[in-house]
Amino acid sequence: xxxxxxGHFLEYVVHKYILHNNKLFKKAFKxxxxxxxxxxxxxxMYDVSYKTITKSASAFELMGLSxxxxxxxxxxxxxxxxxxxxxxxxTTYYIIHRKSHLNTAWGKKWFPWHAAHHMGKxxxxxxxxxxxxxxxLFGTYKKLYYD
Numbered sequence: 001x002x003x004x005x006x007g008h009f010l011e012y013v014v015h016k017y018i019l020h021n022n023k024l025f026k027k028a029f030k031x032x033x034x035x036x037x038x039x040x041x042x043x044x045m046y047d048v049s050y051k052t053i054t055k056s057a058s059a060f061e062l063m064g065l066s067x068x069x070x071x072x073x074x075x076x077x078x079x080x081x082x083x084x085x086x087x088x089x090x091t092t093y094y095i096i097h098r099k100s101h102l103n104t105a106w107g108k109k110w111f112p113w114h115a116a117h118h119m120g121k122x123x124x125x126x127x128x129x130x131x132x133x134x135x136x137l138f139g140t141y142k143k144l145y146y147d
Contacts, residue, residue, distance in 0.1 A: 003082040005133070007089030010068070012134040015127040031060050033123075040118045045104040058098065065090045089130075097129050113141065120144035 019032040036057045039047045049057040069087060076083035100107030100114055108115040113135065117126035125142045128135050135141035 003079075003085035004089060006082075007086050007093075008128060008131060008133045010086075011089075011093055011129060012127045012138075014064070014068075015129070016140070020124060020127075031056075037118060037123055040101060041123075045101060045107055045115055045118055047101040050098045050101045057101075061094060061097070065094060093130055100129075113143075116142070116144035 036047060036049075039049070039057075047057055051058075053059060053062060069090060072083060072086055075086070096111065097114075100111050104115075111129065113126040113132045114129050117123060120126075120142070121144070122142070125140050125144070126132060126135055127140060132141045
């Protein structure tokens, strides 16, 4: 349970402070917000770069998840179940995020907070992709209507 919650917390923190903070992480910001958000917003959530894992957004995301997996690797030697749970969380995140941008009707139905993150007036809300747990805790969850 703790690893599952930590996975959601990590998703929230990385999304909010690395991918959307243009002062500290300029390259990540430009890639995520300047490219992925622009494409998604222009195409009603659809991002063609998720069709193959070698394209821009998908490759960048897989690289970031791989870096996080390596950084957390020492945990495996002390708490293997915790680490494996984190790897499941990372895999689930990638699958959900990718599918949300390829099958937009599915994404809007099952992950409306993520669709609102991309399509709402304020794209600096709703940081959680899989669940809005920490958005609700930290007051960054907004039910936004984008239709």
